[in-house]
Amino acid sequence: MNTTNKKIEQRQVSIQALLSAARTLFVSQGYQGTNLEQIASNANLSKGAVYFYFKSKETVLIELLKQVEKIVVDDAIAHIESKLRTSPLDQLIAYVHYQTNLGITHLADVLLLVLMSLEFKEKKSATQEFLAQMYQRQCDFMENLIKEGQLSKDFRQDLPAKELASIVLGAHDGTFLAWYKRSDVLDGKDLARSLRMMMIDGLTHQ
Amino acid sequence: MNTTNKKIEQRQVSIQALLSAARTLFVSQGYQGTNLEQIASNANLSKGAVYFYFKSKETVLIELLKQVEKIVVDDAIAHIESKLRTSPLDQLIAYVHYQTNLGITHLADVLLLVLMSLEFKEKKSATQEFLAQMYQRQCDFMENLIKEGQLSKDFRQDLPAKELASIVLGAHDGTFLAWYKRSDVLDGKDLARSLRMMMIDGLTHQ
Amino acid sequence: MNTTNKKIEQRQVSIQALLSAARTLFVSQGYQGTNLEQIASNANLSKGAVYFYFKSKETVLIELLKQVEKIVVDDAIAHIESKLRTSPLDQLIAYVHYQTNLGITHLADVLLLVLMSLEFKEKKSATQEFLAQMYQRQCDFMENLIKEGQLSKDFRQDLPAKELASIVLGAHDGTFLAWYKRSDVLDGKDLARSLRMMMIDGLTHQ
Amino acid sequence: MNTTNKKIEQRQVSIQALLSAARTLFVSQGYQGTNLEQIASNANLSKGAVYFYFKSKETVLIELLKQVEKIVVDDAIAHIESKLRTSPLDQLIAYVHYQTNLGITHLADVLLLVLMSLEFKEKKSATQEFLAQMYQRQCDFMENLIKEGQLSKDFRQDLPAKELASIVLGAHDGTFLAWYKRSDVLDGKDLARSLRMMMIDGLTHQ
DNA sequence: AATGAATGAGCATTCATTCAT
DNA sequence: GATGAATGAATGCTCATTCAT
DSSP states (O other), X not given: OOHHHHHHHHHHHHHHHHHHHHHHHHHHHOSTTOOHHHHHHHTTOOHHHHHHHOSSHHHHHHHHHHHHHIIIIXXXXXXXXXXXXXXXXXXXXXXXXXXHHHXXXXXXXXXXXXXXXHHTTTOOSHHHHHHHHHHHHHHHHHHHHHHHHHHTTSSOSSSOHHHHHHHHHHHHHHHHHHHHHHTTTSOHHHHXXXXXXXXXXXXHOO | OOHHHHHHHHHHHHHHHHHHHXXXXXXXXXXTTOOHHHHHHHTTSOHHHHHHHXXXXXXXXHHHHHHHHIIIIXXXXXXXXXXXXXXXXXXXXXXXXXXXXXXXXXXXXXXXXXXXXXXXXXXXXXXXXXXXXXXXXXXXXXXXXXXXXXXXXXXOSSSOXXXXXXXXXXXXXXXXXXXXXXXXXXXXXXXXXHHHHXXXXXXXXX | OOHHHHHHHHHHHHHHXXXXXXXXXHHHHOSTTOOHXXXXXXXTOOHHHHHHHOSSHHHHHHHHHHHHIIIIIIHHHHHHHTTTTSOHHHHHHHHHHHHHHHHHHSHHHHHHHHXXXXXXXXXXXXHHHHHHHHXXXXXXXXXXXXXXXXXXXXXXXXXXXXXXXXXXXXXXXXXXXXXXXXXXXXXXXXXXHHHHHHHHHHHHOO | OOHHHHHHHHHHHHHXXXXXXXXXXXXXXXXXXXXXXXXXXXXXXXXXXXXXXXXXXXXXXXXXXXXXXXXXXXXXXXXHHTTTTSOHHHHHHHHHHHHHHHHHHSHHHHHHHHHHHHHTTTOOSHHHHHXXXXXXXXXXXXXXXXHHHXXXXXXXXXXXXXXXXXXXXXXXXHHHHHHHHHTTTSOHHHHHHHHHHHHXXXXXXO
């Protein structure tokens, strides 16, 4: 391996160390509650290094959110859309499985998304716009899925799709937060299974 | 009205103005994102006045949370317990009605509770302890209610009560957050009704 | 007693309570380290009352210092001058007795003088000027006394009067401060006697 | 000189500039009377720089006091103990010489010690404890020296050692303060000589 | 005679950001 | 590629002072 490659590799190591430190800290302390000194030192680097790799503190967050969007939105949608031939109910089941599974495999990413949405809710900024778009995509996707399910009579028709979609997404977010608050007394598998069944049975109730 | 009464009244006016301003700002910008200058000037007072009435910024929040606890926890539990003779299902219905109704009559209070819980999650402080106790009470209450409903066969028995309780509470919180994020496109009544039915049908599914 | 007299009496009671509280606090915490709230509440009054009786915080101090000047300077000098016919040595003995005695009967006053002199040393203000004049009077008095004693051969002539005067005054001040710092382990009577003898024997050494 | 050395040197320059500015200001205005802005700008730096080098305002003071302890206590004691074979009288003479000399070579340090002792007298803090220990060491050292001198009959035995020690130390402190108050009219050499002789003759008086 | 309410300037401290090296 | 030094704006909080009652 030549010098340039080594450098590029080192670059990636440092960037990943910084992003990883930032994710952990943003989730546990919030964006405002985390300072650059903490991010840098948790990555065994200096504050200056953060500015070598990122334009600002907010850029670090946006970079993280780009990674999260891929996992939580892009891949989720792709995963379901790979099953287009199946019924809306099967698609919903696949979606809910996918999402509850993320709570196990990518908890920090999911929480980061939920928490940053709230922290940047009313703060005009690049981050806010990025998050709003991401949320909109999730809502649209879920609303469409529910609408199809209502047309196919898989799902209940007595409640409007838009509101049902918000509840499905909101219940997921709320459950992740509950899991985060009380992971000491809750069982992750049971929680995931309970959420899935509550959502599916709730939506298919006639 | 005598002089003393006028002063007491003025006191209450100022305190309420400050608390009200603080609630609005804490909900929209977060606790850390709000500074005392904003609270004071939104109440048409100076920063110094805040310290005349409250020991610290955190005391303002705790005072608000005490009010919220009464509305969201004490009154809710009292409301349900006034119906002790009724079936667990009826009690759950009453609870869910009560809570969804709060989203209309006391949205800011409910949101304050949810948001502060997250912001203070890992911050050792009086606030954190206060919030943790409040949340514990809610969880215990809901878990007991669900256990009773499972015993009486009102509710499904295939999922554990503790996790179901977390989902009911989490779904409420998540839905309030969704409502806050997208109140422009959602219909409050529909959302409340959808949440109630999803929860009740989800829990009573056999 | 008529109403007016009662009022005048009440006035004096409040003023004395404030001055007394202020003296104690200024001595133990310094002028800057004491706030008006403490003075007022230690006198069972409100902050506003202080401003009813005094123009400002500094006025409170100046009022106290006027009382102190009478005791520590005026009365001391008068006391010695009542013995004008006696020898300079006897006058010095009388002075030193008087001053060490003040450490027992009026410790707070003496300390207030010493401490405020230091705290206002380089702060241009009415207080500073007042203190400087008081100190000047003490120095002049002592220097003259020593000069006379040197002329009468009561005192040593190998050291200049001005510097000796500063040492006598400084030793007193320093000893009062030492007493204040370590009154738990020192014996007041012994300390006073030791200081008197060190000063007298030191000055009369030939 | 390499880069690292330059940085280390720059570091020391800035730290010393800050400490020096702080010493001057603390002595002339007191600790409370000095704000960080003054310290920083007197060192041609910004307020932030103070916090780059010191944890807090109080840390700046403690750092200064550590330097002072070395000069005023450690070195003084070491200086006398290097003469252990000599008589207590000679040791006292050496001590008094050493201390009066400090008034010329390290006036600011000596004054800082005296003034901060008073300002922190009743303020529970790290500084207070540090100062109390330093003062205790001085008292113990002087008391022992006087006791030995009393045993060897070098010093008077009619007064207790503990109180005599307090007077020697107190007289020094008081004289330094007098010198600071009136250096314009006093002669430093004469003052130092007068203090030395007053102390020695006062202690050896039989 | 005295108080409670309110102000506003001042202060210690934090922190994102810049920059020379 | 990365750091240490330094900045300056922002913030929670204190406190002397004012004033209506």
